[in-house]
Amino acid sequence: MKIxxxxxxxxxxxxxxxxxxxxxIGGNYSDKNSHVFTFLQDSIFQYEYQGYCYSESLGTWSxxxxxxxxxxxxQTDKIPLEYTKIKKDTDSIxxxxxxxxxxxxxxxDYICWPFINGELYLFESVRGSYSFKSEVPIDEIYFKIRxxxxxxxxxxxxxxxxxxxxxxxxxxxxxxxxxxxxxxMIDSLFGYRVFKN
Numbered sequence: 154m155k156i157x158x159x160x161x162x163x164x165x166x167x168x169x170x171x172x173x174x175x176x177x178i179g180g181n182y183s184d185k186n187s188h189v190f191t192f193l194q195d196s197i198f199q200y201e202y203q204g205y206c207y208s209e210s211l212g213t214w215s216x217x218x219x220x221x222x223x224x225x226x227x228q229t230d231k232i233p234l235e236y237t238k239i240k241k242d243t244d245s246i247x248x249x250x251x252x253x254x255x256x257x258x259x260x261x262d263y264i265c266w267p268f269i270n271g272e273l274y275l276f277e278s279v280r281g282s283y284s285f286k287s288e289v290p291i292d293e294i295y296f297k298i299r300x301x302x303x304x305x306x307x308x309x310x311x312x313x314x315x316x317x318x319x320x321x322x323x324x325x326x327x328x329x330x331x332x333x334x335x336x337x338m339i340d341s342l343f344g345y346r347v348f349k350n
Contacts, residue, residue, distance in 0.1 A: 198223055200346060206313045210346040223348035230347040232298060232319040232339060239331040247287040248331045249294075255338040264299040265336065291326040295319050296336060300343045314343040 183189040191199040192214055200210040200223075212225035241248075249267070253260040260281035267274045267285070270292050275285060278299075296319045319336060326332055 206315045208346040225348045233337045235335040237333045250284045250333045252282045252335045265296045291324045295321040
């Protein structure tokens with residue numbers, strides 16, 4: 154009889170404890186702006202935005218108190234750069250050579266705008282690899298990149314990707330130098346939305 158009572162009390166205790174635990178209900182959640190979140194019971198979430206510029210994400214969710222935390226599987230959101238500097242004493246300007254390194258797409262699918270010392274340097278759009286000259290020393294440089302042409306998704310409507318940035322590099326470059334910058338394209342970052350907590 155004592156064993157029966159202990160088992161019954163243990164069973165009731167487990168039942169009560171499990172009833173007080175709030176379980177997360179998976180499913181699809183969307184708004185009128187075409188943002189769609191899908192939460193799965195195994196702590197995986199999927200995100201998709203099918204507005205004018207397409208974006209998506211995949212990662213894990215966790216719930217703490219009244220807060221829901223999302224973390225994408227891909228946490229980097231910057232395109233990496235590599236560079237070399239060559240001293241040219243004969244010139245009073247800086248020559249910058251940009252090389253697009255892409256294994257999947259043509260170089261002409263990318264438009265890169267250079268930002269020197271925090272300011273947009275070239276206003277015209279240039280496709281693929283190119284060179285330009287700077288008459289001011291370059292302390293910092295990064296690029297905003299647009300992937301073009303448009304993509305076709307779903308119903309066949311034309312969409313685009315949001316522009317993404319490269320990492321920033323501190324050059325401390327002086328007049329008379331030649332800089333070779335290689336932009337290593339990671340195509341999966343175009344249209345990928347990064348969630349960090």
